[in-house]
Amino acid sequence: MFGVIMAGGQGSRLYPLTANRPKPMVEVIGRPVIEYVKDAMVDAGVSNIIVTTGYKGDMLEELVDGWCSEESQLESSVNQESTPMGTAGSVRLLLDQLQDTFIVGSGDSVLSCDLKKLVERHKTSNAKVTMALWEVENPSEFGIVGLSEQQSGEVDGSLEEGYVVRFKEKPKAEEAFSNVINAGLYIIEPEALALVPEGE
Structure with missing residues (x-):
């Protein structure tokens, strides 16, 4: 490989x-x-x-x-x-x-x-x-990821795996929809x- x-x-x-x-x-x-x-x-x-x-x-x-x-x-x-x-x-x-x-x-x-x-x-x-x-406490220094159970679904913060449906690079606190980051x-x-x- x-x-x-x-x-x-x-x-x-x-x-x-x-x-x-x-x-x-x-x-x-x-x-x-x-x-x-x-x-x-x-x-x-x-x-x-x-x-x-x-x-x-x-x-x-x-x-x-x-x-x-x-x-x-x-x-x-x-x-x-x-x-x-x-x-x-x-x-x-x-x-x-x-x-x-x-x-x-x-x-x-x-x-x-x-x-x-x-x-x-x-x-x-x-x-x-x-x-x-990776889950972090403060995602403001990272690119955050939103996951969904469906390919074009809404972000569900409780998921540990799923489809990546949203990204946000280094969000401000009020913009963070997740504390899960791209590792x-x-x-x-x-x-x-x-x-x-x-x-x-």
């Missing part, structure tokens, strides 16, 4: 930590945060990881090259973006390589869910895209990725 780790952001809100390194290289408990994402993907069965980079991508390339060894049997590579494409756009560039179910993760998040179980749930539900969500982790079928317009 392929995994894609998005690591192109500049991390301006983490400055000065990101003055000399990309955000995924900021250390958490002595390791670059991107290492936690890689480990979770490998534990879930990923054998080939592509890291999409932008800002200071050369530093990430050095790290990613070190992931490959005979012991790990992990293949890894870097796809340097010349122009920032955003989440869907950077992954869309890899469409030719992503021919089966694949995982996309944000390179600046510490994963604390059982990714293997999430992949299993994705497959048994026959979903085209599964998005990991920056997706399991995707290639046919869903093909729906993303080329170049966007």
